[in-house]
Amino acid sequence: MNIGVGEALLISLCGFVTVFLLLLFLIVVIKIVSAVVMAIEGKNKAAAPAAETAAPAPAPAKEEEKPSKPWDGKLQLIDVDEETAACIMAIISDETDIPLDELQFRRIQAL
Amino acid sequence: MEFSFTTVLGKILGESGYAGFFMDGGWKNLIMILIAFVLLYLGIAKKFEPLLLVTIAFGMLLANLPFSNMISNVENDGLLYWLYTGVRLDIYPPLIFMGVGAMTDFGPLIARPSSLILGAAAQFGIFAAFLGALLIFKFPVNVAAAIGIIGGADGPTAIMVTSKLAPEYLSAIAIAAYSYMALIPMIQPPIMRAFTRKKDRQIKMTQLREVSNTEKIIFPIAVATVVILLLPDTAPLIGMLMLGNLFHVCGVTARLDETVQNALMNIVTIFLGLTVGATAAADTFLTAQTVEIILMGLVAFALSTFGGVIFGDIMCWVTKGKVNPLIGSAGVSAVPMAARVAQVEGQKENPSNFLLMHAMGPNVAGVIGSAAAAGFFLKLVPMLMG
Numbered sequence: 001m002n003i004g005v006g007e008a009l010l011i012s013l014c015g016f017v018t019v020f021l022l023l024l025f026l027i028v029v030i031k032i033v034s035a036v037v038m039a040i041e042g043k044n045k046a047a048a049p050a051a052e053t054a055a056p057a058p059a060p061a062k063e064e065e066k067p068s069k070p071w072d073g074k075l076q077l078i079d080v081d082e083e084t085a086a087c088i089m090a091i092i093s094d095e096t097d098i099p100l101d102e103l104q105f106r107r108i109q110a111l
Numbered sequence: 112m113e114f115s116f117t118t119v120l121g122k123i124l125g126e127s128g129y130a131g132f133f134m135d136g137g138w139k140n141l142i143m144i145l146i147a148f149v150l151l152y153l154g155i156a157k158k159f160e161p162l163l164l165v166t167i168a169f170g171m172l173l174a175n176l177p178f179s180n181m182i183s184n185v186e187n188d189g190l191l192y193w194l195y196t197g198v199r200l201d202i203y204p205p206l207i208f209m210g211v212g213a214m215t216d217f218g219p220l221i222a223r224p225s226s227l228i229l230g231a232a233a234q235f236g237i238f239a240a241f242l243g244a245l246l247i248f249k250f251p252v253n254v255a256a257a258i259g260i261i262g263g264a265d266g267p268t269a270i271m272v273t274s275k276l277a278p279e280y281l282s283a284i285a286i287a288a289y290s291y292m293a294l295i296p297m298i299q300p301p302i303m304r305a306f307t308r309k310k311d312r313q314i315k316m317t318q319l320r321e322v323s324n325t326e327k328i329i330f331p332i333a334v335a336t337v338v339i340l341l342l343p344d345t346a347p348l349i350g351m352l353m354l355g356n357l358f359h360v361c362g363v364t365a366r367l368d369e370t371v372q373n374a375l376m377n378i379v380t381i382f383l384g385l386t387v388g389a390t391a392a393a394d395t396f397l398t399a400q401t402v403e404i405i406l407m408g409l410v411a412f413a414l415s416t417f418g419g420v421i422f423g424d425i426m427c428w429v430t431k432g433k434v435n436p437l438i439g440s441a442g443v444s445a446v447p448m449a450a451r452v453a454q455v456e457g458q459k460e461n462p463s464n465f466l467l468m469h470a471m472g473p474n475v476a477g478v479i480g481s482a483a484a485a486g487f488f489l490k491l492v493p494m495l496m497g
Contacts, residue, residue, distance in 0.1 A: 008245045023479065026227055029333050029337050031224055033333055034224075
């Protein structure tokens with residue numbers, strides 16, 4: 001089919017504008033998604049320190065659990081044998097997906 | 112039956128491919144074989160898009176060896192016929208897009224969404240080349256659309272549009288698209304320097320914000336939904352691009368991500384390259400129209416770069432010098448080659464400048480932009496042709 005100059009120009013312009021409008025619309029979508037995600041994640045982050053600051057409140061009741069001096073890197077076992085302690089550490093590592101060398105165990109105590 | 116050594120030898124030579132060169136039109140096969148050798152040289156020695164250029168060139172070589180029947184195999188029911196089904200039914204380009212999606216980090220685009228403007232601007236060459244092919248070279252509208260798409264600097268998109276709209280020009284357009292993509296470091300810099308000011312090219316851009324994983328996961332889902340709803344014809348390309356990216360970022364499909372990026376991508380690249388190369392028959396390839404297509408492809412590429420750079424200048428002016436206009440050139444979608452060119456040019460002007468991550472935004476936006484342009488043509492051309 002034959003297309004005249006005017007029609008050809010119109011098609012090109014229409015195509016270019018379509019691409020532009022689509023990508024402008026995507027800018028709006030991305031900005032909205034980013035704003036919502038950042039707002040939610042910001043709230044969660046704000047809530048986390050609040051929880052952390054609230055946590056020490058009951059601490060005085062368990063005064064004895066608080067290390068009185070800087071941790072010396074040794075694991076304290078109370079009424080627990082080494083084999084059970086190793087099992088507990090392996091299970092915690094597995095459940096939390098944190099490698100054992102990144103976990104710090106200070107004390108394991110039988111309740 | 113009489114048997115003589117000379118008769119047998121004569122018969123073998125007479126039916127060999129060597130004799131084919133002396134038959135009617137055999138010289139054209141010889142020229143095509145030489146072109147295949149040149150493409151193999153460019154792919155292997157110069158490392159120009161080697162994964163595709165080497166495979167395309169070898170397919171071209173096989174197809175043009177007289178009596179090899181590789182071309183008839185494409186048209187009948189041999190190995191290449193079945194492999195070519197993937198091109199004819201538009202299976203390979205979307206699968207390549209899935210691999211591209213899995214290998215692409217959309218983080219820079221999410222961090223600076225305005226990059227999408229540069230990705231859109233760099234599609235200017237597509238529509239300008241479409242006009243040129245239509246009005247100057249008098250190509251039919253379907254062929255003009257396929258030629259224009261070369262300006263998107265996106266091989267799979269060019270192949271998909273051409274196989275749907277003008278399959279007879281598939282080899283010429285695919286070879287032009289991939290050759291120019293390989294030549295980006297030579298085509299773009301003169302245009303980038305000609306349309307930007309030295310002091311603007313020296314601009315150092317501020318570091319992009321960190322993008323959360325949640326944003327990265329929502330991005331492919333949102334883009335696929337928004338774009339495909341508007342232009343349903345882009346579904347195979349955008350859908351697979353975003354699915355590949357979702358495999359990459361969602362964190363629970365590592366095996367699929369690894370397969371898509373490597374095994375699947377490599378297999379499809381072999382099938383696509385070989386079959387596209389094998390369609391380059393001498394009779395259809397050695398024509399004046401192929402020369403015109405290659406010429407218009409270069410114009411499309413240059414104009415796409417021009418469009419991106421000009422909008423880079425505009426963004427530089429609007430933001431009062433916060434955007435380096437060189438990143439506009441990366442709006443053509445050759446990922447990550449175009450972004451690397453912006454980085455190299457930026458460092459030439461200011462050695463402490465690192466534009467790569469800033470240029471990746473327009474670069475990946477260009478992929479979405481060229482797929483959108485393809486969707487526009489795939490919708491419009493059948494309507495125009497009735």
